[in-house]
Amino acid sequence: MRELLIGRRFGASGDTDAFFAAFTTVSFVFLLLTGGALQGSFMPAYQRLRSRGDIGAARSLLVWTSVLIGGFGGSLAVILYLGAEPLISILYPGFDSRLRNTGALALQILSPIAAIAPLGNLAQSVFNARSSYFAPAAMPVLTNLVVVGFLVVTFAGLGVQSLTLGYLVGYLPWLALLAWTFAERGTHPRAIDASVQRTMLTSLTLLGMLAVFDQLSSVVQRSLLSWFEPGILSTFAYGSRLAGIPISVIVGALGVVLFPRFVAVAATNKNYGKSDIIYVSIAATLTVIVPVSLFMAIDAGFIVRFLFSGSAMDAAAMERLDVVFITYSLALPAQALIIILSRIYMAANKNHALLVISAAFGAIHILLTYLATKWLGWQGVPIATFAYSYLFCTVLLIYLTRFNPMR
Incomplete structure (x- = not known):
């Protein structure tokens, strides 16, 4: 609202x-x-x-x-x-x-x-x-x-x-x-x-x-967007925030409920032992977020016009909002898993590993954003975020198997 x-x-x-x-x-x-x-x-x-x-x-x-x-x-x-x-x-x-x-x-x-x-x-x-x-x-x-x-x-x-x-x-x-x-x-x-x-x-x-x-990559993104015509930075903000609502509502709630359980399990066994809480939480997150992601991406045009028709936005801003909304909607599964996996790493006291991986991919995100905006203009910002999200998520999942082997 x-x-x-x-x-x-x-x-x-x-x-x-x-x-x-x-x-x-x-x-x-x-x-x-x-x-x-x-x-x-x-x-x-x-x-x-x-x-x-x-x-x-x-x-x-x-x-x-x-x-x-x-x-x-x-x-x-x-x-x-x-x-x-x-x-x-x-x-x-x-x-x-x-x-x-x-x-x-x-x-x-x-x-x-x-x-x-x-x-x-x-x-x-x-x-x-x-x-x-x-x-x-x-x-x-x-x-x-x-x-x-x-x-x-x-x-x-x-x-x-x-x-x-x-x-x-x-x-x-x-x-x-x-x-x-x-x-x-x-x-x-x-x-x-x-x-x-x-x-x-x-x-x-x-x-x-x-x-x-x-957060540095977010600041760099908006810094690059400030060079384009007025209103593009705002369009990006609206699109990313609206697409992020399921993250705030669904994954935010899951994180609040699951994190204390992660901590409790990790406290009894540093490697999470035989607990299924980790992979159950990943499965639960994907089960909820993937259908929402696909629905939002497929119906992006309808959603954007339903929400903003008759507003102060012109047709060009609406089209830009479509692009941002679709791209961020498709990135939701990866972004949701990044949040859940980060909580798992924190509870297991794998903060150093999380820091190293995040620092590396933060730098990659900034580089991808810079190159993408050079090649694609302002559209490069959401596209770079999409690529970064899935790369980052994949590496976090791979490293997770080192301290909690899949069964």
Whole structure:
């Protein structure tokens, strides 16, 4: 609904390009901490302490992690705010001066999210570890309602900046969710074992580096798109986000439910033993996502026109959206498996292997994108992502058999 309303109100223009550029820049920063890093480092440590009944140590770990993540995220938010103009100029060199100014202002407004989003993600991890799903599920709904509300009410007066203000205000309740995690009864803070802190810091560093390689390619893609005509970057954002909805809904839910089980199995046997949870989870993911992927790709033209007919998008933007939507829809099975396989690697403490593979394929993704845009123009961006997704997924599956042989 959010993407539909944004597309209908603004279409695909230079102003929306500037907004998506700013939001991508902020996302790059907060995903350094939330893009699997917290789930892969904090959640296993927190869950192990709780499973042993050491609730006090688990609470102390939560407080320590909150201070660490909040301090780091806050520092990055300040850097984004102060360096907004040069960052937009460097990352999106194809923008003219007006779009650079629009993007810089949007980046300054959005910069606090770099600190708020990681803390909100930490709160989600805590609730999921406690098998409490309502609050973390309600927060994204609330955020989107606020964004849509701001867009409807302030669109006429603020234009595209109504989006940035909506996102900023929409993320504020995540701090209340974090505060709620500290309200658990019967907990008495207890000293954290230094080895737990060291292990978590090591995992957080490795997975943060992993997020850099993963998100850097996204920034490079949008940087290359800024050289093309205004609106193409926005078209790419709409298409990739709409095609990614099944990933968010289906694979996001599967990941939340399965990851604690991966951790529990790995904790009893480092090689996952004789457990079928790994391959059952892969089969379940493919069983659901492949039919959805094919349906979306086959009916892409109908879906796009049903959603955006009568909007501010012109015919050329609709055609571009078709190409992006189809390509990303066909890439969904590989992207879904990448998410599930990454969680399996994290739970098995194969972070170093995941980092090496991801770094190599992050570089390959950037190279493929650059070459494809040289040969095919803007269409090279989604095509390069399609090729990268299946290559990356294949290598992750092959390496998986090294520590969990197929039966």
